Amino acid sequence: MVTTTTGRAWGVAAAVLDPELPVLTIGELGILRDVVEDDRGRVHVQITPTYSGCPAMETIREELVEALTRAGYWHVDVEFVLAPAWTTDWMTAEARTKLSTYGVAPPVPRPRAGEPVLLQISVRCPQCGSLDTQESSRFGSTACKSLWVCRECREPFDHFKSH
Amino acid sequence: MAGLFGYTLALADDALISAQRMSWWISRAPQLEEDVALANIGLDQLGQARLLLAYAGEVEAAGRGEDDLAYLRDEREFRNVCLVEREQTDFGVTMARLLIFSAWQCELYAALSRSADATLAGVAGKAVKEVAYHLDHASRWVVRLGDGTDVSHQRMQAGLDAEWPWAAELFDDAFLDTGLVDSGVAALPSSLRDAVDAGVSAVIDEATLTRPDVATHYSAGRDGRHTEQLGFLLAEMQHLARSHPGATW
Ligand SMILES: [Zn+2]
Numbered sequence: 001m002v003t004t005t006t007g008r009a010w011g012v013a014a015a016v017l018d019p020e021l022p023v024l025t026i027g028e029l030g031i032l033r034d035v036v037e038d039d040r041g042r043v044h045v046q047i048t049p050t051y052s053g054c055p056a057m058e059t060i061r062e063e064l065v066e067a068l069t070r071a072g073y074w075h076v077d078v079e080f081v082l083a084p085a086w087t088t089d090w091m092t093a094e095a096r097t098k099l100s101t102y103g104v105a106p107p108v109p110r111p112r113a114g115e116p117v118l119l120q121i122s123v124r125c126p127q128c129g130s131l132d133t134q135e136s137s138r139f140g141s142t143a144c145k146s147l148w149v150c151r152e153c154r155e156p157f158d159h160f161k162s163h
Numbered sequence: 164m165a166g167l168f169g170y171t172l173a174l175a176d177d178a179l180i181s182a183q184r185m186s187w188w189i190s191r192a193p194q195l196e197e198d199v200a201l202a203n204i205g206l207d208q209l210g211q212a213r214l215l216l217a218y219a220g221e222v223e224a225a226g227r228g229e230d231d232l233a234y235l236r237d238e239r240e241f242r243n244v245c246l247v248e249r250e251q252t253d254f255g256v257t258m259a260r261l262l263i264f265s266a267w268q269c270e271l272y273a274a275l276s277r278s279a280d281a282t283l284a285g286v287a288g289k290a291v292k293e294v295a296y297h298l299d300h301a302s303r304w305v306v307r308l309g310d311g312t313d314v315s316h317q318r319m320q321a322g323l324d325a326e327w328p329w330a331a332e333l334f335d336d337a338f339l340d341t342g343l344v345d346s347g348v349a350a351l352p353s354s355l356r357d358a359v360d361a362g363v364s365a366v367i368d369e370a371t372l373t374r375p376d377v378a379t380h381y382s383a384g385r386d387g388r389h390t391e392q393l394g395f396l397l398a399e400m401q402h403l404a405r406s407h408p409g410a411t412w
Binding site: 049084085086138 | 199204281282285289292296
């Protein structure tokens with residue numbers, strides 16, 4: 001068994017799209033934790049949920065199995081791991097740019113240990129770029145998003161919460 | 164005495180039953196944003212419950228999975244505290260309860276994230292970040308309503324008075340096999356009391372409310388003795404799974 005972040009199986013797995021934010025791959029989101037393949041075409045994948053109740057995990061599992069099977073692996077198993085807990089710090093720079101282009105304000109850097117978890121930080125409007133924005137609801141359309149409104153262009157937008 | 168199975172089940176049931184009560188608010192909250200917020204909070208709690216139930220099933224090693232434990236146990240086999248099972252059709256009551264419950268979950272999960280049991284530590288390490296949001300949400304509402312109009316102040320105080328007497332059970336050590344605490348697996352319930360008390364009291368002060376001076380209710384949900392309201396909740400929650408055994412989506 002070989003663990004790799006550059007092998008073929010990793011590449012296939014990492015390209016699976018997140019069902020709730022279909023511009024991002026699970027590799028970019030940091031959900032994909034580990035891919036182990038052997039020379040007999042078997043592959044073991046570890047993924048971690050963003051939130052405990054994330055309803056997308058089952059879909060992601062099915063899509064991983066499908067994508068890897070299509071890529072020629074005959075035995076695919078997908079394991080959910082919880083520790084270390086997922087954090088938006090694992091999201092890649094490309095993911096942040098893609099999110100913003102998609103109309104979702106990307107997560108801002110998390111406060112360091114000891115600082116209040118919910119420190120208020122300005123969030124940039126993905127439509128017009130203004131920092132004059134306001135949170136209208138801490139909870140949005142999915143567990144990982146909150147709802148904001150821009151005071152400059154008056155448009156509402158989703159913000160991927162720092163977590 | 165609850166060993167690892169009973170302890171995990173108790174924490175799972177707290178989260179599961181709270182989630183079920185929270186879902187009652189969907190389509191009934193005072194505003195659309197609140198509808199979404201309470202649904203999300205319920206979903207987080209349900210996610211925590213599922214992970215804990217699945218683990219409890221593994222520990223028990225009797226072939227029961229998360230669905231069996233959620234849908235096929237009777238009232239007497241549920242181990243949640245009575246605090247979370249009672250109806251909450253008043254928004255003030257819901258926010259008072261969420262304040263107490265999420266303040267307790269924050270301390271509990273923070274302690275358990277250092278558990279000697281790797282699975283409990285993993286579940287808690289994820290959940291602690293989620294319940295911090297719940298606590299923040301409840302705190303903001305309690306302050307806004309408590310320090311609001313005469314009517315909102317009075318109703319928020321009434322909610323707090325209604326929920327406060329049920330909080331004691333969260334800190335009761337009696338159900339737990341203390342060996343689990345000695346081995347660093349479980350958090351001793353009474354050890355969480357001061358921190359929860361301090362956090363909740365600070366919010367109460369900021370909200371210009373009064374710490375309730377009321378007697379503690381006797382409750383023994385951890386031993387499976389529940390209020391009559393749990394039966395009605397389970398009837399609704401378990402109806403589908405029991406009417407159509409083995410049904411899948
Ligand atoms: Zn704007």
